[in-house]
Amino acid sequence: MSNRGNSSGSGSNSNISSSNRPEWLQQYDLIGKIGEGTYGLVFLAKIKSNRSKSIAIKKFKQSKDGDGVSPTAIREIMLLREISHDNVVKLVNVHINHIDMSLYLAFDYAEHDLYEIIRHHRDKVNQAINQYTVKSILWQLLNGLNYLHSNWIMHRDLKPSNILVMGDGEEQGVVKIADFGLARIYQAPLKPLFDNGVVVTIWYRAPELLLGGKHYTSAVDMWAVGCIFAELLTLKPLFQGQEVKATPNPFQLDQLDKIFKVLGHPTVEKWPTLAHLPHWQTDQQHIQGHKYDSPGLYSVVHLSPKNPAYDLLSKMLEYDPRKRITAAQALEHEYFRMEPLPGRNALVPPQPGEKIVNYPTRPVDTNTDFEGTTSLQPAQQASGNVSGGMGPHVMPTRNVPRPMHMVGMQRMQQQSMAAYNLASQAINPANIPMQRGVAAQPHQQQQQQQLRRKDGMGMPGYPQQKSRRF
Amino acid sequence: MDPDTRFSLPSLLCEEDESSLQETKLVSSPKSEDDLYIRSLIETESKSNDYGCVCVCDDDNSRNWLKCARLDAVNWIFSTREILGFQFRTAYLCLTYFDRFISRRFIDNGKDWAIQLLCIACLSLAAKMEELMVPSLSHYKAQGYNFESSVIQRMELMVLTTLEWKMSCITPFSYLHHFLPKINDERDYDGFLVSKAIDLILDFSKDVNSMDHRPSVVAIASVLLACDDQLTRNTMEFKIGVLSSFYSLEKEHIHSCYNLLKEIQTKKNNTPCSISLTTHWSPSSTVKRKLRFEQSCPLQKISRRL
Incomplete structure (x- = not known):
């Protein structure tokens, strides 16, 4: 079996320990854990090339041994890949850690919910x-x-x-619907x-x-x-x-x-x-x-x-x-x-003189590493009185886990699509030495890339109607 | 479906009881809502460039090998479907994953294990999309190879990324229950026509790549053939007249698909089943399989150039 694409593989048997992370992870600076739920952990990270961009990375819990890729993860990624709307959380990347086959979803980060x-x-x-x-x-x-x-x-x-509601930045006060783990298609x-x-x-x-x-x-x-x-x-x-x-x-x-x-x-x-x-x-x-x-x-x-x-x-x-x-x-x-009319920035009323509430930023647990293991770094709290972690135990009124998606101010469609392709290059299912494709002729490669490019840009084939008649 | 929901206001109606998953049961759904949904599916099909694209193998050897490998794959998928108790639509969905994967990645001649591993991964993924109960990976038995769960999971990931996570593919099964009552005036009380149409679709899928024809066309052609195998171009156009203008279906394609389905049936009826159903790595067999290209492909007339 061989690849048709020509980009270099990622995550090829590199170590995932914090000192030697896979390539995809190296583009991020991990800030800390911001949430925990039934499906896994959520981390706050910055993109190294652009420190002003905040990303929430959701790590799916490994499915039970022998079950393969979790159906919830498949559904959520499948849906999020196909939807694009101002008021829906933006999936910017899917990363596969090839060592343990864990899945990571990168979202624009949203400060509030x-x-x-x-x-x-x-x-x-x-x-x-x-x-x-x-x-x-x-x-x-x-x-x-x-x-x-x-x-x-x-x-x-x-x-x-x-x-979710976006914090400071270009999209301040924009509402984003998140967590599609239970969402269904007709x-x-x-x-x-x-x-x-x-x-x-x-x-x-x-x-x-x-x-x-x-x-x-x-x-x-x-x-x-x-x-x-x-x-x-x-x-x-x-x-x-x-x-x-x-x-x-x-x-x-x-x-x-x-x-x-x-x-x-x-x-x-x-x-x-x-x-x-x-x-x-x-x-x-x-x-x-x-x-x-x-x-x-x-x-x-x-x-x-x-x-x-x-x-x-x-x-x-x-x-x-x-x-x-x-x-x-x-x-x-x-x-x-009727007045007041709704606006795009829900947090800041357009009328001058209206009081603006400063909402606290999300507490970050800097003790937990991507692998969910606790490191020895001292804890830092961004704000609030939460002491360590964000599990339900510190928030007695919440009977549900922390939200799993955060949104930031960023649009990086191109990059994200490149990464999908990258991710598809590196798997060798049986760990059997595989030959590179004999038949990957240049014109086919071109065709393939065109197809991908098209797919990435417009998501063809998805019902795009703005509103269905009710 | 609950009779009281039939006239419901448009909304996304879903069912979660298992009886609704029996494909032989004819369901009548809220008309306007279902019509809209079917229209949106057809629109999706027409925007997609998945259908009617050309396969990329051009030397005869590879083509023959792949043709046989696919037939074996289909047989394995269908018999494993039966063993694990999956719906037909799950098997068909699996086949669409298989065909799409093959159109995007190359599998070297003779890499029999890769085809088998691909089948398992595709069927497991299809089950995760369509079935209420999903077995663990150890339940998928390949012939001659014993794949560890982690190997299958790796292959699942490879399929997911190769298909760019677009796992909710349209299949003819999405349309079947919708088209049948529109073509056949009498109610199909015992589900005979649905079963017949399903059989036709499955036979068709053995011979024809799922990316060759639009699923809506396959669905409507199989429903037509299930109802009447003597249709001429004119009588067929009369039958689908209203439907095709409503959904902007292409009559020409439906007609040629109808004829192709019919041809496959005729051939099937004229072929001793011992040959036509030969499978080399059926899950129940225990003999390690050896591929012999020259003899292993009884169905010669394959419409798609594999």
């Missing part, structure tokens, strides 16, 4: 997020989601920690969320999923957006249920209870398909027997029922997924047409 922004307002400044910021964040989130849905992609795991087989072996928080989970619905739609993402919208307004999770961890199919009664208490009891009249949902049928006593005195959503979010913000929120939290507002419809809502 909604989890931290909300926490900062709640615990530090003790003040609501200003209207302009809430509206701008929501608009951009919907804009990114509309793009994904138009391209037949469901995110399925939207929550504040997966919604028609792809769906594993039930609960046996993906993944921690998925239930607070943002749509009622049709909680009731065991097997046919679910992009409307599940809109429910999550509704929950996030409410949380931006009140600084508290809207439906903070206690998670049941039992397997294989935990029935999240407490989460449903929290929802019903605010939105009232769902009825078959208003939501006809409710009668067919598994848990609705089997848990009649629990769910249907209960009587809820609904205090009303407006009193929980402190909005007048006449307020357009309330109108939009209640349409996102519509029980019947078929009646729930779509991302495209939401973007057209009156809320976004």
Whole structure:
């Protein structure tokens, strides 16, 4: 077997120890670990050639021995390679460490995420997020989601920690949807969320999923957006249920209870398909027997029922997924047409005199090396009171792992595509000496390169429609 | 599919129960949404330069070797699919990976192990994309070689990077359930026509490289043939008239694909199965395989120049 390309191989049996890193790793200066999740670790790095560029590098955990490349990694990379939108996290590179076959994804780095922004307002400044910021964040989130849905992609795991916001720089205040580990393309087989072996928080989970619905739609993402919208307004999770961890199919009664208490009891009249949902049928006593005195959503979010913000929120939290507002419809809502109008820099209101909140930068754990091993360097904290690491243990309110994607200010498409090619050169599957290609004629090489170049630039063949008719 | 979701507002409807994965079951989906999706797939196909491209081997020896190697690969993929209980669409997806890999990288004559390793990696990747339950790599048995999991994983990575991580390829299976009810007015209650169309597609894929024809064309031609094997150019155009203008399908291609499918069927029916189904490294056989190019290729008329 031989290569058709002509670039030199990378990572050819070089050592991965910190003193002698593979070639791809040498282009980065590792700053430290910034996150940890079910799928692996996230590091902050700078590009050596341009120290102003920050990159978040996500290292996938090695899959179980004998399972090969992890399906989650394949799906995430496959999806991220094909999508390109201002409000979606930007994958700039995929690196393969050929020694242990681990995968590293390099993203533009984003300094903030909604989890931290909300926490900062709640615990530090003790003040609501200003209207302009809430509206701008929501608009951009919907804009990114509309793009994904138009391209037949469901995110399925939207929550504040997966919604990133860019820090200082050209893209300051731009919202980026991140973490596509659970995202799906239309028609792809769906594993039930609960046996993906993944921690998925239930607070943002749509009622049709909680009731065991097997046919679910992009409307599940809109429910999550509704929950996030409410949380931006009140600084508290809207439906903070206690998670049941039992397997294989935990029935999240407490989460449903929290929802019903605010939105009232769902009825078959208003939501006809409710009668067919598994848990609705089997848990009649629990769910249907209960009587809820609904205090009303407006009193929980402190909005007048006449307020357009309330109108939009209640349409996102519509029980019947078929009646729930779509991302495209939401973007057209009156809320976004009234002052203050949403803007590109969600963090800095255009009106002079508005107070600008300085959000803390992400804490960096400089003790952990790329391999996840702890080195002897002294710890440095960029800010905040986090002492060592960013695991869930230091953040008691977070019941989910740290977000896995960070975004920076950078665009390096060309470079990234070059690296894909590079990465494909160096594998020798059986470690058997392989002959170089006898038949790699020049014109073929040229053809191949043209093909690649085309692929890299425009991602041909991907549905590019801006918005699907809903 | 739940009857109540049939008239749902457009949204990305997915199913996660296993019954939906039985390919013989005819599902009716929300019309507008599915139509839009099918249209976007066809648009994707037409923008792609994957189809109808020319294979790069030009000496006869390599071509013959590769032709035979591919046929053996297809046989191994199909029988392993059966052993591991995968869907047909998984096997077909695997074959598209295989064909795309071969079109981009060269495998030296006689490097039998490389073809086998490639098959395993492609099938494992296809299963990860399509199947709910994915077996560990040790379940993939190659004939005559024992590949360690780490070797297979390395090959998986090589396939992923060679295909530039574009693993969600369109196959005829993406269209089958959509086209059938549009071509055949009566409902296919026992799934007979779907099974027949699937058989046609699989036979076709043994002979014809998956990159030669657009998947939508193969799907519609196989559905047409499954419904009626006596179609003339005119009667066929009448049958697909509405469909083809709706999706801007090329009638000419459908017609020639229909004839090619028919030709393959005729040949299959006239060939004793002992020859046509010869496989040299079936997973169940234990004899170490020796490639003999001269005798090992019963299916001579291969439309694609491999």
